[in-house]
Every structure is written in structure tokens, then in C-alpha cells.
Amino acid sequence: MSEPTTSNRSSAIAAALILGGTGLVFYYMPSMMMSLSEISPWLSYAVAIFFVLAFFAVFWLRGRSQRKNKDIPE
Template sequence: MDDKTRNAAIAAALILGGFGLVAFFMPTIMLSLGEVSPFLAAIVAALFVLAFFGVFWLRSRAKRGD
């Protein structure tokens, strides 16, 4: 494994680990936000899903050189 692929693997592991940690606490976050506003809870859930795909989309664009 060269430096380029090792760095990509480390970055992917950190991203997945971070999102996994947030996903673990997501039910607690959603219940807390749902008490304030169900609409706010839905927006946070949608942003979480979009952020998951957005991070990898941005990384692919950076690697491609666009």
C-alpha cells in the first residue's frame, strides 16, 4: 500500500467513524429535537443524510481535480 491509498483509506475510515458516531447518537438527538419541533428534527435528519453523501461527493470532486 503506497502513501496515496493509505491516506485515502485513513480518510474514509475517519469519515465513516465520525458519521457512525453521530448515527449512534441520532435517536437521542432526534427525540430531543422532536420535543422542541418535529419540523426541526426532520430537517436535522435530512441534513445528516445529505452530509453523508455530500462529504464523499466533495472528496471525489477534489480527487478528480475539478
């Protein structure tokens, strides 16, 4: 069996860190939303939407960066 390359290992570590950080944010999101809803319900909605979109944006940007580094046309 061949050993995984360094780039595969670093990609897996980066993905694990991103998922772990996102998991922490989503774990605490209900309490954040309850606290923010005392100020404004719309503010809590906006923060929740921001974090959900940021989750997908991070992976989209990472994919674009990796594609650019490998010189593969989009």
C-alpha cells in the same frame, strides 16, 4: 507483493475517519431527534435529513477533489 502507496493509505484513513464520525452521529441520532422533537418535529426531521445528505456530500466533494488533483476530466 507491493506496498500500498501513501495516497492509498491516506485515502483509506480519511474514509475510515469519515465513516467513524458518521457512525457516531448516526448512533446518537435517535436521542438527538427525540430531544429536538420536543421543540419541533420538523426541526428533528430537518436535522436528520441534513446529516444523511452531508454523509453523501462529503464523499462526493472528496471525489471531486481527488479528480481535480489527478487532472482527470469530469
